[in-house]
Amino acid sequence: MPVAPPEIAEQTETTTALDQPWNVVVHNDPINLMSYVTLVFQRVFQFSKEKATKHMLEVHELGRSIVWTGSREKAELYVQQLHGHLLLSTLEKIE
Amino acid sequence: MKGGDAMRMRRERSGSLALTGLEPFFVQLLRHVAEAADPGEEPAANARLFSAPARGEALAEIRDDWAEYVQPELRLLFESARTTVQRDLARMKAELSAPKEDDPELGAPQPTFRLTIPTKHFDAWLNALNQARLAIGARYNFSEADMSDRPRFPLASERDYRLFQMDFYGYIQEHILMQMENLAEAKEEAE
Numbered sequence: 652m653p654v655a656p657p658e659i660a661e662q663t664e665t666t667t668a669l670d671q672p673w674n675v676v677v678h679n680d681p682i683n684l685m686s687y688v689t690l691v692f693q694r695v696f697q698f699s700k701e702k703a704t705k706h707m708l709e710v711h712e713l714g715r716s717i718v719w720t721g722s723r724e725k726a727e728l729y730v731q732q733l734h735g736h737l738l739l740s741t742l743e744k745i746e
Numbered sequence: 747m748k749g750g751d752a753m754r755m756r757r758e759r760s761g762s763l764a765l766t767g768l769e770p771f772f773v774q775l776l777r778h779v780a781e782a783a784d785p786g787e788e789p790a791a792n793a794r795l796f797s798a799p800a801r802g803e804a805l806a807e808i809r810d811d812w813a814e815y816v817q818p819e820l821r822l823l824f825e826s827a828r829t830t831v832q833r834d835l836a837r838m839k840a841e842l843s844a845p846k847e848d849d850p851e852l853g854a855p856q857p858t859f860r861l862t863i864p865t866k867h868f869d870a871w872l873n874a875l876n877q878a879r880l881a882i883g884a885r886y887n888f889s890e891a892d893m894s895d896r897p898r899f900p901l902a903s904e905r906d907y908r909l910f911q912m913d914f915y916g917y918i919q920e921h922i923l924m925q926m927e928n929l930a931e932a933k934e935e936a937e
Binding site: 681683727736744 | 795796797798799800801803804808816819820823872873876877879883888889890893912916919920923924926
């Protein structure tokens, strides 16, 4: 007896929004001192001085730098810390 | 900078920073840190000190939680930094500087002040000075070009005064940052 193939009522997305990676982006502002931005990167992300300086210069010269990528929960915590240090920073979902 | 000839930044053995020879004009600027940093109800200053954590669609996902949980914490953090700065300022001491030999108008010693910033308060000072500079910058809509043009005496307008105020706060921030780096290097060498 032939067996009818199962019907697929609806295709569902298996990954949830929470699984998608998010970027932490720092934007340029003309007021924060360059040395201060470097210090904050070292503090928040435990970057070496060289890496912190590289990201600071990227912010200064290109207007923004992606400083971290990962889970939304952790990205939110990083953005919160950056706002505590008064840097202009945002979360961006990677589509 | 005219009027600030007697001012000196000294590194103390304890690691603290001391600003000596502060003339009344600079004392007044320092006493205005908390006032300048407080955004009150001003939209521009609030928008900068409490900037959005995301843009576009992502903001809609985050906005409510951020407003409910994060912003109140940031307010407390900023207030705490301002309070620490005000306490240090309240401990400022008067000192008498020597009269300047080459200035005939100054026959008698001028009253100046000494401010000590303890190492454990460096973070609070950096934060409060940053709040003040960002709030002033937002209120007066200063551009990068405005800030690269160093203010000159006499300060002819409110705008010149505010640019000078930001510049002076930045000067103190730079010294705190340099001292933090010196202390970190000394600690590394000792280890």
